[in-house]
Amino acid sequence: MPVLHNLVSNKELKARMLAETEPRTTVSFYKYFQIADPKAFRDALYIGLTKLKVFGRVYVAHEGINAQISVPASQYESMKAFLYGFDPALNNLRMNIALDDDGKSFWVLRLKVRDRIVADGIEDNSFDASDVGNYLKAADVNAMLDDPNAVFVDMRNHYEFEVGHFDNALEVPADTFRDQLPMAVDMLKDQKDKKIVMYCTGGIRCEKASAWMKHNGFDDVYHIEGGIIEYTRRAREQGLPVRFKGKNFVFDERMGERISDDVLSNCHQCGVPCDTHTNCVNDGCHLLFIQCPSCAEKFHNCCSPLCMEESKLSPEEQRTRRAGRENGNKVFNKSRGLLNMTMAIPLPEKK
Structure with a gap:
């Protein structure tokens, strides 16, 4: 039976990663789908990703998978092929490749079974997380930003919003996603006639949030496909204006990807413009x-x-x-x- 967890100290693992000469690609992905046995799914996935020298953080639950990882550049296509063939639900899984990547984001693989891939606090058994809003691609996002009948809702934490966001986006000032969901419903209760556009870092939170808004009586709900990361990548590839301003906070060693030169926040100690x-x-x-x-x-x-x-x-x-x-x-x-x-x-x- 292979060892299904790390046995080496973090200090040693980080030193090994920093000594690597091959570049790494940082990528995130998620998928909502039913996993009957998360523990067996996790163990098989751990063995396969370890063989490909993947580092990162992966959560598995009955409702699906959520991952932020790095992989040696030479193994990227093999990693994709492995995942696409691992489970039918993962075939053609969308990969969000990091925008500002030095390949030093992770140095160990941590793969955990959780109750939810995103902690949401939802206890309503009638809620269907798969009944999501309409996807928006990059060009659609820019058009919607100019629509006076559209309300953009940032479903990230306050510290993420502070360093970067879309102009006029609604901040839901909570410390956790579970607190944001009921707060967003309450903040928008008088705007059910508007187009509600949810967005987040890579799509996982805003996709579930769009389903929650629909569950609570909002009919015209949208969310940005692949979140800020995919929006920015596609807008740049297509020569479209990138309308997101500032930094996109990311949950790894980098703590942020520069999207525009705008610095929207200030040092918390002296108040000078800063977003680090x-x-x-x-x-x-x-x-x-x-x-x-x-x-x-x-x-x-x-x-x-x-x-x-x-x-x-x-x-x-x-x-x-x-x-x-x-x-x-x-x-x-x-x-x-x-x-x-x-x-x-x-x-x-x-x-």
Whole structure:
């Protein structure tokens, strides 16, 4: 029986990936379809992808598959052929190739069975996730952006919207997709006569969101085929104006793909124009926030003076401070303020 999980440390795996000389292609894909035995599906998929030296993050559930991976360039076509033949539902699966790719996005393959491929919080058994809205291709998106009767709804998290979005798109200011779904219905309840256009990074969230809107009585619902990634790729290939502005946040080491030169956000510490996401280097924090180069140098890549002070302590002292401490939310939300998002770090008691 082959080993169906990684046995090597992350540090060693990352070093091996960085030492590779062959370029890698970063790609994402998803598919909603019924998987009778997700565990068996996962194990067989793990064996096949491992043979092709695929790295990345893949979720499998009864409702389908969701993946963000990298593959050696020479193995890309073999990987596609493997997936197309793995299950009839995956034949001609759409691949979203990364727009701004250095091939260093992943260094290990993590393939997990989940209850849902996208956590949605939906408990309504009558909901049919396959009853989705109409797909929009790149030219259709641009035409719809000029339609005064259309409302574009961004189904990504607030920190994704902050660094990039379509002009006049509606932000649904929630921390999670499960919170966004009911919020979107409520925010649009008086616009059921409008054309509702949902969009997200690669299509997986907005496709389910379009089905949810239809389930809640919205009749004229659309979603962008392949999300921002596919829209941008096709618009560039076809010589169309790319109407998305700023950066497209991605969930790997890059944390963003540059779509336009527009910088829509600001450093969360000093306020200068900036759209570079980072994680606080303090092991007791790892807050996701936007930081400019000047503040990165000033705060030693930390989100606050408190985290900077703690990160300089010995590992034992850091563990002592973290013991019993509630870490709180790990994402900065500008509506709540940076210092409120970092957990209170107690200073040592005076003796």
